[in-house]
Amino acid sequence: MAKLEGKAVVAQGGGPTAVINQSLAGVVIEARKFTQVSRVYGAVNGVAGIVKEEFMDLTQETTHNLEQLARTPSSALLSTREKPDAEYCARIFKVLKAHDVRYFFYIGGNDSADTARIVNQNAEAAGYDLRCVHIPKTIDNDLVINDHTPGYPSAARFVSLAFMGVNLDNRALPGVYIAVVMGRHAGFLTAASSLGRAYDDDGPHLIYLPERPFSLERFLGDVDRVMGQHGRCVVAVSEGINDGAGEPIMTQLTKEIERDAHGNVQLSGTGALGDLLANEVRQQLKIKRVRADTFGYLQRSFAGVVSDVDQNEAREVGEKAVQFALWRDVDGSVTIHRTGNYSVDYQMTPLAEIAAKTKHMPDEFINEAGNDVTPAFYGYGRPLLGSGMHLPTRVRAPRVGKLLG
Amino acid sequence: MAKLEGKAVVAQGGGPTAVINQSLAGVVIEARKFTQVSRVYGAVNGVAGIVKEEFMDLTQETTHNLEQLARTPSSALLSTREKPDAEYCARIFKVLKAHDVRYFFYIGGNDSADTARIVNQNAEAAGYDLRCVHIPKTIDNDLVINDHTPGYPSAARFVSLAFMGVNLDNRALPGVYIAVVMGRHAGFLTAASSLGRAYDDDGPHLIYLPERPFSLERFLGDVDRVMGQHGRCVVAVSEGINDGAGEPIMTQLTKEIERDAHGNVQLSGTGALGDLLANEVRQQLKIKRVRADTFGYLQRSFAGVVSDVDQNEAREVGEKAVQFALWRDVDGSVTIHRTGNYSVDYQMTPLAEIAAKTKHMPDEFINEAGNDVTPAFYGYGRPLLGSGMHLPTRVRAPRVGKLLG
Numbered sequence: 080m081a082k083l084e085g086k087a088v089v090a091q092g093g094g095p096t097a098v099i100n101q102s103l104a105g106v107v108i109e110a111r112k113f114t115q116v117s118r119v120y121g122a123v124n125g126v127a128g129i130v131k132e133e134f135m136d137l138t139q140e141t142t143h144n145l146e147q148l149a150r151t152p153s154s155a156l157l158s159t160r161e162k163p164d165a166e167y168c169a170r171i172f173k174v175l176k177a178h179d180v181r182y183f184f185y186i187g188g189n190d191s192a193d194t195a196r197i198v199n200q201n202a203e204a205a206g207y208d209l210r211c212v213h214i215p216k217t218i219d220n221d222l223v224i225n226d227h228t229p230g231y232p233s234a235a236r237f238v239s240l241a242f243m244g245v246n247l248d249n250r251a252l253p254g255v256y257i258a259v260v261m262g263r264h265a266g267f268l269t270a271a272s273s274l275g276r277a278y279d280d281d282g283p284h285l286i287y288l289p290e291r292p293f294s295l296e297r298f299l300g301d302v303d304r305v306m307g308q309h310g311r312c313v314v315a316v317s318e319g320i321n322d323g324a325g326e327p328i329m330t331q332l333t334k335e336i337e338r339d340a341h342g343n344v345q346l347s348g349t350g351a352l353g354d355l356l357a358n359e360v361r362q363q364l365k366i367k368r369v370r371a372d373t374f375g376y377l378q379r380s381f382a383g384v385v386s387d388v389d390q391n392e393a394r395e396v397g398e399k400a401v402q403f404a405l406w407r408d409v410d411g412s413v414t415i416h417r418t419g420n421y422s423v424d425y426q427m428t429p430l431a432e433i434a435a436k437t438k439h440m441p442d443e444f445i446n447e448a449g450n451d452v453t454p455a456f457y458g459y460g461r462p463l464l465g466s467g468m469h470l471p472t473r474v475r476a477p478r479v480g481k482l483l484g
Numbered sequence: 485m486a487k488l489e490g491k492a493v494v495a496q497g498g499g500p501t502a503v504i505n506q507s508l509a510g511v512v513i514e515a516r517k518f519t520q521v522s523r524v525y526g527a528v529n530g531v532a533g534i535v536k537e538e539f540m541d542l543t544q545e546t547t548h549n550l551e552q553l554a555r556t557p558s559s560a561l562l563s564t565r566e567k568p569d570a571e572y573c574a575r576i577f578k579v580l581k582a583h584d585v586r587y588f589f590y591i592g593g594n595d596s597a598d599t600a601r602i603v604n605q606n607a608e609a610a611g612y613d614l615r616c617v618h619i620p621k622t623i624d625n626d627l628v629i630n631d632h633t634p635g636y637p638s639a640a641r642f643v644s645l646a647f648m649g650v651n652l653d654n655r656a657l658p659g660v661y662i663a664v665v666m667g668r669h670a671g672f673l674t675a676a677s678s679l680g681r682a683y684d685d686d687g688p689h690l691i692y693l694p695e696r697p698f699s700l701e702r703f704l705g706d707v708d709r710v711m712g713q714h715g716r717c718v719v720a721v722s723e724g725i726n727d728g729a730g731e732p733i734m735t736q737l738t739k740e741i742e743r744d745a746h747g748n749v750q751l752s753g754t755g756a757l758g759d760l761l762a763n764e765v766r767q768q769l770k771i772k773r774v775r776a777d778t779f780g781y782l783q784r785s786f787a788g789v790v791s792d793v794d795q796n797e798a799r800e801v802g803e804k805a806v807q808f809a810l811w812r813d814v815d816g817s818v819t820i821h822r823t824g825n826y827s828v829d830y831q832m833t834p835l836a837e838i839a840a841k842t843k844h845m846p847d848e849f850i851n852e853a854g855n856d857v858t859p860a861f862y863g864y865g866r867p868l869l870g871s872g873m874h875l876p877t878r879v880r881a882p883r884v885g886k887l888l889g
Contacts, residue, residue, distance in 0.1 A: 095656045097649075120884055134884035147877040153652035155879050160657065177887045244502075244785035247558035251500050252565065256753075256781070275787070348661075348775025349762070350755010357754070370753025372780030376661070380649035382680070382874040383789065469787040472552040474560050479525055479539035482582045 082115040083208055083408065085181030087401075089137070090122035090129060092187035092194070093160070094218065095153035096230025097237075097385050098393035102186045102214050103156065104149035105397020107137045113405050116182065125159035125187070126194060130170045134178070149394065152380040163194045172201035175209065182210045184400050188217040188228075192412050193434035199410050210404040213412035213430060214396050218379045220267035223436045224428050226417040227267075229396055232389035232463035234261075234378050235271035239464060241374060243275030243471055246282040246313050253311035254368025255302060255360050256282070259353045261378050263319040266290050266440045268378065272315035273452045274460050277471050282313025290440045291449035292323025298356070299363050301450050306366065318352060318373075328352065348375060386465030392423065399425045421462035487520040488613050488813065490586030492806075494542070495527035495534060497592035497599070498565070499623065500558035501635025502642075502790050503798035507591045507619050508561065509554035510802020512542045518810050521587065530564035530592075531599060535575045539583070554799065557785040568599045577606035580614065587615045589805050593622040593633075597817050598839035604815050615809040618817035618835060619801050623784045625672035628841045629833050631822040632672075634801055637794035637868035639666075639783050640676035644869060646779060648680030648876055651687040651718050658716035659773025660707060660765050661687070664758045666783050668724040671695050671845045673783065677720035678857045679865050682876050687718025695845045696854035697728025703761070704768050706855050711771065723757060723778075733757065753780060791870030797828065804830045826867035 089106045091099055103121070110119045119137045122128040135156070137145075148155045163171065175183060175198070185195045192213040202209035215222050218234035238260055249256045260269040266288025273286060284305045287293055305312040320328045329352050353371030361369045396413045403409055411427040412434075418424045444456040494511045496504055508526070515524045524542045527533040540561070542550075553560045568576065580588060580603070590600045597618040607614035620627050623639035643665055654661045665674040671693025678691060689710045692698055710717040725733045734757050758776030766774045801818045808814055816832040817839075823829045849861040 091656075095653050121879060121881065132884075132886040132888055135879055135881040136884050137879070137881045140879060140881040144877060144880055147875070148879065150874075151652065151876040151878075152649050154656040158656040174888060178884075240787045240789075241782050243787040244557050245781050247556065247787075248500050248781050248785040251496075251559040251563040258780075348777065349759050350776070350778050351759060354754050354756060354759075370781065371755070372753065372782065373755050373777065374782070375663075375777030376650045376653050376775065377646050377777065377779070377782070380653040382645045382648040382652075382876065384645075469555075470552070471556040471787065472549060473556075474526060474540055474542070474545060474553065475549055476526065476540040476542050476545040479537075479541050479583075481537040483537055483579060 083181050083210065084115040084117065085179045086118045086120055087116050087182035087184065088120045088122055088129065088134070088175060088180045089184040090125045090186070091154040091156045091158055092125040092185060092191040093158060095158060095380050096216055096218055097152040097233040097380060098229055098389050099153070099186060099216050100151055100155045101149045101390055101393035102216065102229060102397035104145045105394045106184045106214070106401055107140065107145055108142065109398045109401040110182070111138060120178070120180070121156045124157045125161070126163055126167070126171055127159040127161050129174050130167065132174055152382050162190055163197065165197060168194060168197035169201055171198050172205070176207055181208060182404050184212050184214055186214040186216050186397070189222055189433060189435050189437060192430055196430035196434045199430060210408065211410045211430065212400040212404050213433060214400045215413060215415065218268060219262050219265050221265035221438045222433060223438045224432060225415045226423065227415060227463060229389060229393035230379070231267060232386035232465065233384065234268055235274065235460060236386045236464045237378050237381050237384045238268055238271040238374065239275035240384060240469060242272040242283055242313070242315065243469060245372070246275065247471060249282060249311050249313050254370065255306070255312045255314070255366055257314040257316060257353050257356050257371040259316050259318050259371070259373040261374065262289065262317045264289055264437050264439065266317050269315050269317040270440060270444065270452045270456055271460055273456065274464060278473065280309055283315040284309065284312050285450045286315045286452060287317060287320050287450060288440060288445060289317050289319035289321060290445060293320040293328050295359060299359065302360055303364055316352070316356065349373070386463060388463055388465040396425060403427045488586050488615065489520040489522065490584045491523040491525055492521050492587035492589065493525045493527055493534065493539070493580060493585045494589040495530045495591070496559040496561045496563055497530040497590060497596040498563060500563060500785050501621055501623050502557040502638040502785060503634055503794050504558070504591060504621050505556055505560045506554045506795055506798035507621060507634060507802035509550045510799045511589045511619070511806055512545070512550055513547065514803045514806040515587070516543060525583070525585070526561045529562045530566070531568055531572070531576055532564040532566050534579050535572065537579055557787050567595055568602065570602060573599060573602035574606055576603050577610070581610070581612055586613060587809050589617050589619060591619040591621050591802070593624070594627055594838060594840050594842060597835055601835035601839045604835060615813065616815045616835065617805045617809050618838060619805045620818060620820065623673060624667050624670050626670035626843045627838055628843045629837060630820045631828065632820060632868060634794060634798035635784070636672060637791035637870065638789065639673055640679065640865060641791045641869045642783050642786050642789045643673055643676040643779065644680035645789060645874060647677040647688055647718070647720065648874060651680065652876060654687060654716050654718050659775065660711065660717045660719070660771055662719040662721060662758055662761050662776040664721050664723050664776070664778040666779065667694065667722045669694055669842050669844065671722050674720050674722035675845060675849065675857045675861055676865055678861065679869060683878065685714055688720040689714065689717050690719045690855045691857055692721045692725050692855060693845055693850060694722050694724035694726060695850060698725040698733050700764060704764065707765055708769055721757070721761065754778070791868060793868055793870040801830060808832045
C-alpha cells in the first residue's frame with residue numbers, strides 16, 4: 080500500500096477544556112515525525128477557520144512552545160460554535176482538497192464527530208483520499224462508547240475541590256448553600272460534587288441531575304429534612320435539571336431565552352437558576368441564610384486545577400489519532416476504554432457510532448430517590464481526579480466540661 | 485516579673501479563608517511549648533462558643549492532625565457572624581476568667597480585633613491579668629497598618645488564576661464576560677484579577693472597584709470601546725461597587741434586601757449583580773454573547789489553590805502572637821510589614837489601632853479612569869501569589885497563505 084502523502088490539519092471545536100491543548104500537542108508532535116506528512120496546519124477558530132482558509136503552520140512551531148501550550152487551558156487555536164450542515168461540510172472539504180490536506184484531526188464533542196463524519200463522506204464521494212479522525216473532548220463527559228472523555232476529569236477535579244471547600248465553609252457558617260454545575264444533558268460533572276466528601280456528614284447532601292425529573296416540592300422537602308438532620312445543607316444542582324419532559328427548570332423563570340446556533344437555551348453565564356432555587360428555599364422554608372453560587376466558566380478553563388490522569392490521556396488521544404491514521408490508514412473517533420482499576424486503552428471507533436449521540440449517567444450511578452449518587456459512582460469517578468487530591472480533616476480534640484452552666 | 489500562668493483560648497471569627505487553620509496550628513503548636521500555659525482550648529464557633537463554654541482541649545490534639553488541619557481550608561473551630569457588644573464582651577470575659585484563661589488569641593478581621601480590644605478592657609477594669617491578641621485574617625485585605633492580611637494572597641491567587649482561564653476561554657469563544665468578585669468595601673481582591681494577565685491584550689480589560697463611583701453609562705461606554713478594540717471584553721467587577729454615596733449598585737435591583745447582624749446588605753451568594761450588568765450590555769449595546777459569573781464562596785475556601793507565601797505567613801502570625809504574648813507580655817494585634825521585595829516582618833500593634841477600621845485600595849493602585857489598576861499594583865500583588873504560578877502561552881506559528889481567496 081502506497082503511503083498517503085500530503086498535509087495534516089488539526090482544529091479545535093466547541094467549548095474549551097483545561098487539557099484540550101494536550102491533544103493539540105499530541106497531534107502536532109506525533110504528526111511531525113512522519114515524512115509523508117508535508118506540513119501540519121492548525122485551523123484558527125475550528126471549522127470556521129477552515130472555510131476561511133485561516134491556517135497557521137504548526138510545522139514551524141517550537142516543541143517547547145507546544146509543550147507550554149499543552150499546559151495552557153482553553154483552545155489555543157481558538158474555537159467556534161458554528162454547527163456545519165451538509166453545505167458547510169462541502170466547503171470544508173473543498174478547502175482541505177485545495178491545500179492538499181490528507182489528514183484531518185478534529186478535537187471536539189459529538190457535534191465535531193458529526194462534522195468529521197460528513198466531511199469524510201464528501202471526500203469519499205469525490206474519490207479523494209482523506210483520513211478524518213475525531214479526537215474526543217468534553218467536560219460534559221457525554222460521548223457514547225467512551226468510558227469518559229478528556230476534559231471531564233479536570234473539570235470533575237475542579238468541581239469536587241470546589242464542593243470540598245464550600246462544604247467546609249458551610250460547616251463553619253451554617254445555612255443552605257446551593258451551587259449550579261455545568262452539564263446540559265448529562266449529570267456526570269454535577270455528580271463529581273460527591274467526590275470531595277470525606278466525612279459521613281459532608282456535603283453536598285443533595286445532588287440533582289438532568290437524568291431525573293426535578294420537582295420543586297421534593298427539592299424543598301429534601302432541604303427541609305437535611306436541615307433538620309445536620310442544621311445545614313449543601314446542594315449540587317445541574318444547570319440542565321428539567322421537568323422530565325425535557326423542559327429546563329431554567330425556562331420557567333427567564334423571560335428572554337437566548338438560544339445558540341444549535342437551538343440550545345443558554346444555561347451557563349447567568350446566576351438565575353441558583354437565585355430562583357435560593358429564593359424558594361428562603362420563602363417556602365423560612366430559612367434565613369441561603370446562598371447560591373453558579374460555578375460557570377471557571378469549571379472548564381481554570382488554570383492550575385488539572386487532573387494528571389486527564390493531562391496524560393488528552394495527550395495520548397491526540398497522539399493515538401495520528402498513529403491510527405498514519406499506521407493503520409483508517410478514519411474514526413479515538414475512544415477511551417477502561418481496562419482496569421485504573422488503566423485505559425484506546426481504540427478507533429467508526430465516526431457514525433459517536434457522531435451526534437449523547438451519553439447519560441447510567442442508572443447504577445444514581446440513587447433511588449434521585450437526589451444523590453451511589454457508591455458505584457465513587458468507583459468510577461475517583462481514579463479520574465488524578466494524584467495529589469486534597470484531604471480535609473477535622474479537629475479531634477476532646478470537649479472540655481462546662482464550669483458556669 | 486512573675487510568669488502569667490493559666491490557660492490559653494484560641495478562636496476563629498468571621499468569614500473563613502484557605503489558610504486560617506495555619507494560624508490556628510501556629511498558635512496551638514507554639515503555645516503548647518510554654519510550661520506556664522496549662523491548657524490550650526479551642527472555642528467552637530468563635531466568640532459564640534466562648535459565651536456558651538463550648539471548648540475543645542487542643543492540648544490533647546495530635547501534632548499530625550494539627551498539621552493536616554493547617555492545610556484544610558475554612559475555620560476548623562467553626563465560626564460565627566455574631567458581633568459582640570459591650571454586654572457580650574463582658575460575658576466572654578466572665579467565661580475566660582471562670583476557666584482561668586490568661587491568654588486569648590482571636591483570629592479574625594477588624595470586627596474581631598474590636599472584640600479582643602473590648603474583652604481586654606473588661607479584664608483591665610476587673611484587675612484580671614489577661615493577654616488579648618488579635619491575629620489578622622481576611623480575604624478582603626482591608627486591615628489598616630498591615631501591608632496585607634493572611635487569606636488575601638490565596639484568594640488573590642484563586643481570582644488571578646480564574647481570570648487567566650476565563651480570559652483564554654473568552655479569547656477562544658469571544659463575547660462579553662463579566663465576573664463579580666468578593667470585597668464589600670475594598671477592591672484588593674477584584675484588583676487581583678489583573679495579576680493573571682500575560683499578553684498585552686489579555687483580560688480583564690476593565691476592572692471596577694468599590695473605591696471609585698460606578699456609573700452604568702461609563703461602564704457601557706468602556707465595554708463598547710473594548711469590544712471595538714479587541715472584539716471581546718472581559719470585565720472584573722467588585723460586588724461592592726457603589727454610586728459614590730455608598731449605595732451599592734446591587735440595591736438598585738434587588739427588591740428584598742437581606743442584612744446580616746452587622747447591618748450589611750447581602751452581596752455574596754447571589755448572581756443578581758452580574759446578571760443585571762450582563763442584561764444592560766445585551767440590551768443597550770446589542771451584543772449577543774454576554775455571560776456573567778459570580779465567583780462567590782469559591783474564592784475564600786477553595787481546596788488546593790493556596791499561595792505558599794500566604795500559608796507561611798498565616799502560620800507565622802499565629803506563632804508570633806504566642807511569642808509576643810508569652811515573651812513580651814503584651815496585648816495587641818499582630819501586623820504584617822513588607823520590608824523588601826519580597827520579605828516581611830511582624831510587629832505587635834495596639835488593638836485600638838486596628839479595631840473596626842477599614843483599609844481601602846490606595847490611589848496609586850487605581851488608574852485615572854477608574855476602570856483598571858496601575859503597574860504599581862502588580863508590584864504589590866505579584867509576590868503574594870506565591871510560587872508555581874501558571875504561565876499561559878499562545879501559538880506563535882506563522883500564518884499560511886490562502887489558495888482559494
